[in-house]
Amino acid sequence: MDDKSLFLLAEDALQNAYAPYSDFLVGAALLTKSGEVYTGVNVENSSFGATICAERTAFVKAISEGHRDFETIAIASSGGKAWPCGICRQFMYEFGDELTVVTGPDKDHLEKHDIKELLLEGFRL
Amino acid sequence: MDDKSLFLLAEDALQNAYAPYSDFLVGAALLTKSGEVYTGVNVENSSFGATICAERTAFVKAISEGHRDFETIAIASSGGKAWPCGICRQFMYEFGDELTVVTGPDKDHLEKHDIKELLLEGFRL
Amino acid sequence: MDDKSLFLLAEDALQNAYAPYSDFLVGAALLTKSGEVYTGVNVENSSFGATICAERTAFVKAISEGHRDFETIAIASSGGKAWPCGICRQFMYEFGDELTVVTGPDKDHLEKHDIKELLLEGFRL
Amino acid sequence: MDDKSLFLLAEDALQNAYAPYSDFLVGAALLTKSGEVYTGVNVENSSFGATICAERTAFVKAISEGHRDFETIAIASSGGKAWPCGICRQFMYEFGDELTVVTGPDKDHLEKHDIKELLLEGFRL
Numbered sequence: 203m204d205d206k207s208l209f210l211l212a213e214d215a216l217q218n219a220y221a222p223y224s225d226f227l228v229g230a231a232l233l234t235k236s237g238e239v240y241t242g243v244n245v246e247n248s249s250f251g252a253t254i255c256a257e258r259t260a261f262v263k264a265i266s267e268g269h270r271d272f273e274t275i276a277i278a279s280s281g282g283k284a285w286p287c288g289i290c291r292q293f294m295y296e297f298g299d300e301l302t303v304v305t306g307p308d309k310d311h312l313e314k315h316d317i318k319e320l321l322l323e324g325f326r327l
Numbered sequence: 328m329d330d331k332s333l334f335l336l337a338e339d340a341l342q343n344a345y346a347p348y349s350d351f352l353v354g355a356a357l358l359t360k361s362g363e364v365y366t367g368v369n370v371e372n373s374s375f376g377a378t379i380c381a382e383r384t385a386f387v388k389a390i391s392e393g394h395r396d397f398e399t400i401a402i403a404s405s406g407g408k409a410w411p412c413g414i415c416r417q418f419m420y421e422f423g424d425e426l427t428v429v430t431g432p433d434k435d436h437l438e439k440h441d442i443k444e445l446l447l448e449g450f451r452l
Numbered sequence: 453m454d455d456k457s458l459f460l461l462a463e464d465a466l467q468n469a470y471a472p473y474s475d476f477l478v479g480a481a482l483l484t485k486s487g488e489v490y491t492g493v494n495v496e497n498s499s500f501g502a503t504i505c506a507e508r509t510a511f512v513k514a515i516s517e518g519h520r521d522f523e524t525i526a527i528a529s530s531g532g533k534a535w536p537c538g539i540c541r542q543f544m545y546e547f548g549d550e551l552t553v554v555t556g557p558d559k560d561h562l563e564k565h566d567i568k569e570l571l572l573e574g575f576r577l
Numbered sequence: 578m579d580d581k582s583l584f585l586l587a588e589d590a591l592q593n594a595y596a597p598y599s600d601f602l603v604g605a606a607l608l609t610k611s612g613e614v615y616t617g618v619n620v621e622n623s624s625f626g627a628t629i630c631a632e633r634t635a636f637v638k639a640i641s642e643g644h645r646d647f648e649t650i651a652i653a654s655s656g657g658k659a660w661p662c663g664i665c666r667q668f669m670y671e672f673g674d675e676l677t678v679v680t681g682p683d684k685d686h687l688e689k690h691d692i693k694e695l696l697l698e699g700f701r702l
Contacts, residue, residue: 215391218390220390220395223452223500224500241391242391243387245390246500248451248537249450249503249505249537249539249540250496250500251500251503251504251539252414252417252418252538253501253503254379254387255501260391262370262379262383262387262388263387263391265343265345265384266340266343266368266370266388268343270345284700285700286700287499287502287663287700288502288662288665288666288667288696288700289502289664291666292373292374292377296372296377315698320697321695321696322694322697323660324660325373325659325660348625349598349625371625372625374630374663374665375598375599375625375628376626376627376628376629376662376664377663377664378625380626410575412575412626413537413545413571413574413627414624414626414627415538416571417538417539420538440572445572446538446541447570447572448565448570449538450538452474452476468641470640470645491641493637493640493641495636495637497667497668497671498671498701498702499667499700502667502671504633506641508637509641512618512637512638513637515593516616516634516635516638517593539627542622543627546627575623576623577598577623
């Protein structure tokens with residue numbers, strides 16, 4: 203699946219976001235190495251620290267179905283281009299430093315970075 | 328779906344847990360009010376703070392598919408009975424104080440509590 | 453130190469809260485078994501999940517100075533009575549189930565619960 | 578204060594770390610723009626997700642005392658060189674993109690990066 207198609211799935215997913223505290227809706231679409239796609243949204247919480255971002259939602263969905271190898275994640279938001287926060291970068295990095303991260307204000311203006319650029323000198327136990 | 332059947336789904340799910348740092352595998356099965364079931368596992372991280380428990384995995388899966396109303400969550404672990412941690416209680420409580428939480432060492436010795444007993448004087452913005 | 457005095461320290465601390473996203477300012481004052489007091493505030497983050505509450509701030513301050521045994525924590529907020537969120541309960545519970553938690557809208561209307569009431573069936577590895 | 582001296586304070590702090598689950602002790606020393614130093618340690622939790630790293634401990638200590646402007650953070654660990662995890666990078670980035678991060682296996686082999694290199698395309702609301 204190409205980046206544009208994956209980004210469109212992220213955009214579609216975003217409508218299910220639960221973001222009553224920021225009104226910042228985010229959707230993510232994660233492509234596994236085996237070709238399957240898992241989507242996610244951000245889920246906020248009254249105690250902000252319990253909030254889970256769209257990227258991590260997509261990851262835990264895929265992981266709980268047995269996946270461990272990932273190719274690309276696309277991220278769309280109600281506020282335009284949205285690079286992942288540091289928590290999500292940490293979460294993704296656990297599963298390899300080859301992941302490509304794609305985002306943009308719309309499907310025709312996508313940008314990309316590898317996770318190892320986004321988390322230089324990444325930490326792993 | 329009855330509690331035993333839900334617990335068995337949690338037990339089945341547990342095999343996909345990613346828990347290399349604790350070797351404590353957890354599975355959860357969440358029943359929505361509309362009768363659908365979403366399962367989850369714990370996903371640990373080199374930076375422990377980025378770890379997501381099985382219960383939250385099940386919740387974000389259901390929420391990202393549009394669900395907001397939940398009936399029961401069952402939890403099974405490789406270490407026997409496993410009540411949810413405080414983070415997960417906070418996460419669940421956001422979606423109502425009527426949720427029933429079920430766990431046990433096996434399907435024939437289940438115990439249950441309402442989330443409002445497990446998070447007395449619960450915090451919501 | 454009595455509960456009223458501890459609560460007043462929590463109220464004083466609150467002015468240093470960093471809460472630009474919720475405008476909900478929280479202060480905490482933690483009394484160690486050896487009689488010392490550590491205060492804390494909530495520190496929010498653009499990525500909500502990285503937010504740290506006032507209670508955890510007070511705890512990590514005390515712990516990083518070598519303390520492990522705690523007596524009472526008092527919590528004050530700009531929005532009145534504020535029981536700790538589930539994340540903070542989990543954090544506190546790690547250091548014993550005897551801690552007393554005190555909060556109220558003001559020093560003359562304090563309420564209290566033990567952490568083991570606030571985190572029934574608490575989880576510890 | 579120079580980087581070596583700051584790193585030595587981080588090394589000293591590390592002895593108070595609470596890390597029973599990983600046995601990976603971390604200390605941090607944070608220098609404010611006004612020249613004060615706050616130290617921190619990692620504080621682990623039975624529910625791994627509630628763990629707070631040394632860097633965030635140092636930050637919340639300083640913030641709760643009214644500081645908002647930071648110069649340098651040094652990090653020492655029982656396992657050698659330790660760049661901050663993604664959660665901590667996100668936490669630090671909230672307070673400016675000019676912070677210098679210093680770590681090394683010992684005071685004579687220090688390396689440094691700016692936070693904006695460590696969190697390229699950083700996320701801020």
